[in-house]
Amino acid sequence: MNERQLFEAIDQIDDDLLERAHDRPAARGNAVFFRWIVPAATLAVAAIAGIIVWRAHNIPVPPVVPQTGQTTVPAMSATTLRAAPSVRGSEPTAVTARQTQPSAVSRESAPNTLPTATVTQPTATETQPTETRPAPSADVTGGAPAETTVSAPAETTVSAPAPSVPSSTVGEERYILLYGQKYYPSDDDTVIPEGGMGTFLGTVQHIAADTDAVPIGSPQADMSGAAVYLFSPSLNSNSPVVDLLRNDKIILVDSNHQYFVYTRR
Amino acid sequence: MNDTDIIALYWARSETAITETDRKYGALCRSLAARILNNAADAEECVNDTYLTVWNSIPDARPTHFKAFICRLLKNNAFNMLRRANAQKRSGGYTESLDELKEFLSSASTPDTEIDTKELGRAISDFLRTQNDRHRNIFVRRFWFCESVGEIADDLDMTEATVSVSLYRTKQKLKNYLEKEGYVL
Incomplete structure (x- = not known):
């Protein structure tokens, strides 16, 4: 087999393969489209966590709290x-x-x-x-x-x-x-x-x-x-x-x- | 306008059919012809000849895949023009594709071996169906449409290296596949 025969054989491939030859691969398109979601989600989570921590440090905690049955003296059983x-x-x-x-x-x-x-x-x-x-x-x-x-x-x-x-x-x-x-x-x-x-x-x-x-x-x-x-x-x-x-x-x-x-x- | 409507125009013998064909596939046809003929004027002439061939082929034929149909006619016309001009002077994308396929073949291959290209083409089609869309399309565009690696990479938003690697792997897999099928490469 020489290259010309191989080239002619490739020329014989089915029409449907030729029809789809210029189609965009869907998976790659989706990957590009959703690529921004990961960093965006990471930023959102970090921001929410930051807000929670900030609020936790700024809200005064009421003194005490535990009620009966929830409190604790470690040594008491x-x-x-x-x-x-x-x-x-x-x-x-x-x-x-x-x-x-x-x-x-x-x-x-x-x-x-x-x-x-x-x-x-x-x-x-x-x-x-x-x-x-x-x-x-x-x-x-x-x-x-x-x-x-x-x-x-x-x-x-x-x-x-x-x-x-x-x-x-x-x-x-x-x-x-x-x-x-x-x-x-x-x-x-x-x-x-x-x-x-x-x-x-x-x-x-x-x-x-x-x-x-x-x-x-x-x-x-x-x-x-x-x-x-x-x-x-x-x-x-x-x-x-x-x-x-x-x-x-x-x-x-x-x-x-x-x-x-x-x-x- | 979709392919079915364009074919209907050919069947109705409406000259609008050629206009619509050129609008939809003109760029593809010109680029393919230019890659084979390596000359813009020859390519334009080839495209016009192809439209005429399509006009004469339909309504006798009602192609299922109009894009493949018109591109096959165009390639035939282009190769005929090429032979008429001078086969030794051909260059461009077609020659590049041919040279790349030559590297793919081993030195032990015998040029005189009788090969049923239709049968081999069917085997290649079967192999390509086992590949994913991306690798298959890159292969077809490179070796059927004679597009350069750079053109494919630009169109698919990929690097040339990625396209080259894809082509290399697909060729290796094709080689293994054809050898299993009994072909001597």
Whole structure:
């Protein structure tokens, strides 16, 4: 075969191939037509992401938030709460913590002022004058563990700035100051309802980092990690301040899972 | 105006048929003739001769592919003119295409071998149908319409290198295909 024969053979190719010889390949046309979409889409996504980030940094985050069941004290689980001793000994249906001990105490005055607290037994009205604070778990386990129905807070996903909790000691009167409201140790029974502790406000160490209002509860326990709850399980305002003003109780849970109730006067 | 309407005009013996043919395929015919004859005046004459041939061929024929029909007639006329003038002096796109095909063939090929060009043309058509539109059209435009690589590249918004690579690959695949079919290249 020589080139002329091959050329003549090519000259014999079918008519439909000749008809379509000058057609534009559709795929290439489409590729050219849509070529601008990729960078345009990339720019659009980048712009949207930028706006979102910018807005996230400029919108003030309301302090707090997590509500019952959504909040979180990492160390608190249903198991540990159930095993936690009740200060009041055996309480069949609910855990109650009473503390007559004044709340936040400054570091200097703590050793002298702590011994005034009493723990009221469930069946007796008399107080134990020498008891300074609710005993740590080891001391109370002799009694029947409280049947707590409190469900542990879930994992926290919100890290909102916590309110500051300055403490004050005015003579023998000690209190926790939250949003301008004074909370004093409660001397009445407070039953923690089934469903949770309320709104988690933060740990004492966290919310009172710039104060010395740490030692609350038993002297053996490290209260710096105690969790502070706003006792408002039924309220669901997005503002913890509003919730706080609507309620008159807060609850502190120390590292031994003992509960201390403070009420507003 | 589409091809069917133009053919209808030829059948109606309307002179408008030639005008419409020239309007639609005049540029293609002139460029093809110029590539074969390498002379604008000869190309114009060839195109006019082709229109006359078409006028005389229709209505006896009713071509299904009018573009292929007119281009085949034009190539025949152009080659006839070329032979009449001087076959040794031919040059241009046609010669380039021919030389490129010569490189494609091996030195072992025998020029005296009897080849049924129609049968070979059918085999080439079958092969081209297996190729995608882009590669097939580039091949047909290069070796049937005798367009240069630069013209094809410009028209398809491609680089000459891309067109050359496409042609090279298609020729290699065609060679393998024809050898499998029993042709000695």
